[in-house]
Amino acid sequence: xxxxxxxxxxxxxxxxxxxxxxxxxxxxxxxxxxxxxxxxxxxxxxxxxxxxxxxxxxxxxxxxxxxxxxxxxxxxxxxxxxxxxxxxxxxxxxxxxxxxxxxxxxxxxxxxxxxxxxxxxxxxxxxxxxxxxxxxxxxxxxxxxxx
Numbered sequence: 051x052x053x054x055x056x057x058x059x060x061x062x063x064x065x066x067x068x069x070x071x072x073x074x075x076x077x078x079x080x081x082x083x084x085x086x087x088x089x090x091x092x093x094x095x096x097x098x099x100x101x102x103x104x105x106x107x108x109x110x111x112x113x114x115x116x117x118x119x120x121x122x123x124x125x126x127x128x129x130x131x132x133x134x135x136x137x138x139x140x141x142x143x144x145x146x147x148x149x150x151x152x153x154x155x156x157x158x159x160x161x162x163x164x165x166x167x168x169x170x171x172x173x174x175x176x177x178x179x180x181x182x183x184x185x186x187x188x189x190x191x192x193x194x195x196x197x
Contacts, residue, residue, distance in 0.1 A: 054088035055107050057127030060114070060135055067135050068104075068112070075128065076103040077121050086121075086128055093123045097132065099181050101189050113138040115189040117182050134182075141186045150183035 053073045060068040074087045078100025102114040119132035153176045160173060 053107060056088045058104060059127070059129045060102075060132065061130065062119075062132050062135050067132070068114070068137065071107055072128075073105045073107055075105070076101075077130070078102065078116060079121075086123055090123045090128075092125070095121045097121055097130070099178070099185055101185065101192070102130070102132075102135065113189045113192045115141060115182075115186045117185075136186065136189075138189050138192060141190050143187065143190055146183045146186040146190075149179060150187065153177075153180040153183065 055071040055073055058068070058070060058072045058075060059066065074085055076083055076085050077095070078098050080096045080098050083100070084095065097116055097119045099117045100115075102116045104112040104114070106112065115136045115138075116130075116132045117134040119130060119135075122129045122131075156176050157173075157180065160176075
């Protein structure tokens with residue numbers, strides 16, 4: 051019996067990232083990861099920084115790093131409006147590694163001297179930079195299960 055499928059549309063402010071028929075997705079919701087299969091109840095969910103895992107009808111799996119946004123389940127399928135999304139194959143590992151090291155260095159500097167000149171919003175941005183780049187590197191290391 052063939053798996054039931056639905057249409058997934060993944061968009062960022064720059065335009066469409068990926069579209070196609072899928073069997074299921076696992077998305078990073080604010081309260082944790084959740085799955086969506088065919089005939090899911092309509093819903094809207096806020097997304098956080100994390101991995102988006104997309105299972106295709108042929109058994110292959112696609113991985114994306116997403117950084118916030120919203121997911122909408124509707125009658126025709128699922129639409130994701132992500133603040134940012136990158137397919138595993140498009141992630142620049144060197145850049146992610148550099149950005150991660152930079153964020154960790156500055157955060158370590160802050161923990162060594164809490165009176166440094168960082169504003170509270172800068173500290174939060176450094177934490178987000180660290181989390182975004184950790185997610186990118188985690189997604190790059192993902193291996194699709196054998197088909």
